[in-house]
Amino acid sequence: MDSLRLLILPGSARAGAFSGQMAAFAARAAERLGLQTRVFDLRALALPVYDGDLEAVQGVPDGALALQAALLESDAVLLVTPEYNGFPTPLVINAFDWLSRIPATEQHPAGLAVTANKPVALLSTSPGPLGGLRAMNTLRQYLQMAFAMLVAPQQYALGRAHEAFDEQGELRDARAAQSVQGVLDALAALARALRRP
Numbered sequence: 610m611d612s613l614r615l616l617i618l619p620g621s622a623r624a625g626a627f628s629g630q631m632a633a634f635a636a637r638a639a640e641r642l643g644l645q646t647r648v649f650d651l652r653a654l655a656l657p658v659y660d661g662d663l664e665a666v667q668g669v670p671d672g673a674l675a676l677q678a679a680l681l682e683s684d685a686v687l688l689v690t691p692e693y694n695g696f697p698t699p700l701v702i703n704a705f706d707w708l709s710r711i712p713a714t715e716q717h718p719a720g721l722a723v724t725a726n727k728p729v730a731l732l733s734t735s736p737g738p739l740g741g742l743r744a745m746n747t748l749r750q751y752l753q754m755a756f757a758m759l760v761a762p763q764q765y766a767l768g769r770a771h772e773a774f775d776e777q778g779e780l781r782d783a784r785a786a787q788s789v790q791g792v793l794d795a796l797a798a799l800a801r802a803l804r805r806p
């Protein structure tokens with residue numbers, strides 16, 4: 610059987626982001642599990658803040674179609690979110706809001722058709738003690754309710770993220786690394802169970 614294709618979406622718009630470091634760590638761990646991984650830069654899509662007038666004139670921006678294509682080419686998604694005021698970042702929400710506006714055409718399915726029943730797991734990072742837990746819980750509801758994604762029950766919030774990684778980008782705390790591994794194991798098992806033979 611082909612290896613699972615994992616799309617990793619870090620949610621920060623900042624160089625050196627803790628969520629980016631976690632995404633890179635998770636990508637290496639997933640590759641050791643035999644998954645094909647792709648870390649996808651949402652900021653590089655340069656999506657404008659959702660604007661209905663712009664949509665009416667120009668349609669959905671190409672960046673949203675690029676995200677849709679990346680989702681289509683994946684069997685599972687890992688979203689790594691920072692927390693802004695208890696919420697996921699605007700970068701993540703705006704990208705998914707645009708995705709939800711893609712209409713079906715002869716070239717591609719509707720945006721929401723691509724996320725439906727797609728397995729996703731969540732990680733969060735923060736320098737604070739709760740590790741962005743509130744953002745992750747909000748994201749769980751958003752992805753399940755609006756995007757019909759199958760969110761793995763296992764999740765992990767990395768607190769004190771500014772102290773968590775060593776110079777090689779490895780997690781210093783073995784329990785933290787094990788928790789990430791547990792989330793990846795659960796996501797891979799879910800994706801395998803859902804994959805059509």
Ligand SMILES: Cc1cc2nc3c(=O)[nH]c(=O)nc-3n(C[C@H](O)[C@H](O)[C@H](O)COP(=O)(O)O)c2cc1C
Binds near residue numbers: 620622623629694735
């Ligand atoms: C607008 C804003 C709001 C924030 N709100 C929270 C918060 O609610 N909880 C938290 O733990 N950290 C909060 N932070 C701090 C972020 O966790 C910190 O900036 C972190 O480095 C952002 O993630 P990144 O490193 O992946 O970019 C906030 C930061 C910003 C810029």
